[in-house]
Amino acid sequence: MVPQEAYRPDAGAMTTAIHVRGLTKRYGDVQAVGGLDLEIQKGEVFAILGPNGAGKSTTVEILEGYRKRDSGEVRVLGIDPQKPTREWRAKLGIVLQTANDAAELTVRETIRHFAAYYPMARDPEEVIAKVGLTEKADVRIRKLSGGQRRRVDVALGVIGNPELLFLDEPTTGFDPEARRQFWDLIKGLAAEGTTIVLTTHYLDEAEALAKRVAVIARGRIVAAGDPATLGGRATAKAKVTWADGLVETDTPTRTVLELSRRYDGEVPGLAITRPTLEDIYLTLIEAPE
Numbered sequence: 400m401v402p403q404e405a406y407r408p409d410a411g412a413m414t415t416a417i418h419v420r421g422l423t424k425r426y427g428d429v430q431a432v433g434g435l436d437l438e439i440q441k442g443e444v445f446a447i448l449g450p451n452g453a454g455k456s457t458t459v460e461i462l463e464g465y466r467k468r469d470s471g472e473v474r475v476l477g478i479d480p481q482k483p484t485r486e487w488r489a490k491l492g493i494v495l496q497t498a499n500d501a502a503e504l505t506v507r508e509t510i511r512h513f514a515a516y517y518p519m520a521r522d523p524e525e526v527i528a529k530v531g532l533t534e535k536a537d538v539r540i541r542k543l544s545g546g547q548r549r550r551v552d553v554a555l556g557v558i559g560n561p562e563l564l565f566l567d568e569p570t571t572g573f574d575p576e577a578r579r580q581f582w583d584l585i586k587g588l589a590a591e592g593t594t595i596v597l598t599t600h601y602l603d604e605a606e607a608l609a610k611r612v613a614v615i616a617r618g619r620i621v622a623a624g625d626p627a628t629l630g631g632r633a634t635a636k637a638k639v640t641w642a643d644g645l646v647e648t649d650t651p652t653r654t655v656l657e658l659s660r661r662y663d664g665e666v667p668g669l670a671i672t673r674p675t676l677e678d679i680y681l682t683l684i685e686a687p688e
């Protein structure tokens with residue numbers, strides 16, 4: 400009898416959306432990506448963080464099939480992006496950093512036009528509503544604000560009903576309300592099972608959306624995991640501050656009880672804080688190699 404496992408040789412591949420081992424890419428003297436490993440599961444929202452020039456866009460463009468790697472193993476939905484098929488392309492949704500240029504068409508015309516390219520396209524009206532552009536549907540794109548244009552980009556990224564959506568700094572230029580609406584849109588897509596890979600400079604965005612984040616610095620991943628626990632965040636010492644002092648401690652509750660006794664009740668200006676994702680991020684990207 401054939402062992403049970405022999406029937407499921409691709410079980411891993413069925414749940415893995417992105418598999419990267421030892422990825423490298425050099426531009427002349429610049430080692431943009433220097434041996435990067437990444438594993439993203441289907442249905443995950445995964446955020447890639449890192450300072451300017453860290454190698455995020457290069458990595459993502461290699462995953463999207465827009466750039467050739469120098470070496471390493473890459474599979475995206477089971478396919479090597481350097482050997483793309485038409486079916487594979489139709490499963491991807493891509494929102495690049497640069498805005499679209501079909502400026503003379505209206506929002507509705509543009510979105511309908513692109514919907515026609517995809518075999519499983521979403522309803523254009525539903526997508527226009529989801530990105531909050533219903534009121535602007537008949538306005539020419541050149542007359543939209545920067546943030547509204549960005550919403551058109553996002554609409555074009557999701558119109559093909561992608562299995563895997565890449566978002567490169569999607570909310571740059573959004574006002575706070577538009578960012579919240581965008582987050583709801585992404586959460587909705589994630590709830591429907593779309594795998595989402597997001598690069599962002601907004602740590603609150605990564606924390607709000609992603610189950611896992613990776614921090615890239617100097618072309619390598621320096622930390623990856625749940626944003627709540629990244630870099631020992633959850634177990635880091637708490638900082639207890641009050642009007643006359645500051646203590647870093649593993650037992651903040653005990654400190655507060657002692658302070659409460661000392662002040663005979665209410666402690667003036669009391670606050671307990673743990674490192675934010677931003678604190679951890681800054682430590683990670685500044686750490687020496």
Ligand SMILES: Nc1ncnc2c1ncn2[C@@H]1O[C@H](COP(=O)(O)OP(=O)(O)OP(=O)(O)O)[C@@H](O)[C@H]1O
Binds near residue numbers: 429431452453456458
């Ligand atoms: N086409 C190119 N030719 C030469 N060098 C490049 C090219 N594209 C990127 N680089 C260099 O490769 C490094 C990584 O760039 P990349 O765009 O991947 O970084 P990034 O993390 O996406 O940055 P940002 O946050 O600014 O978008 C940088 O040093 C950049 O100057």
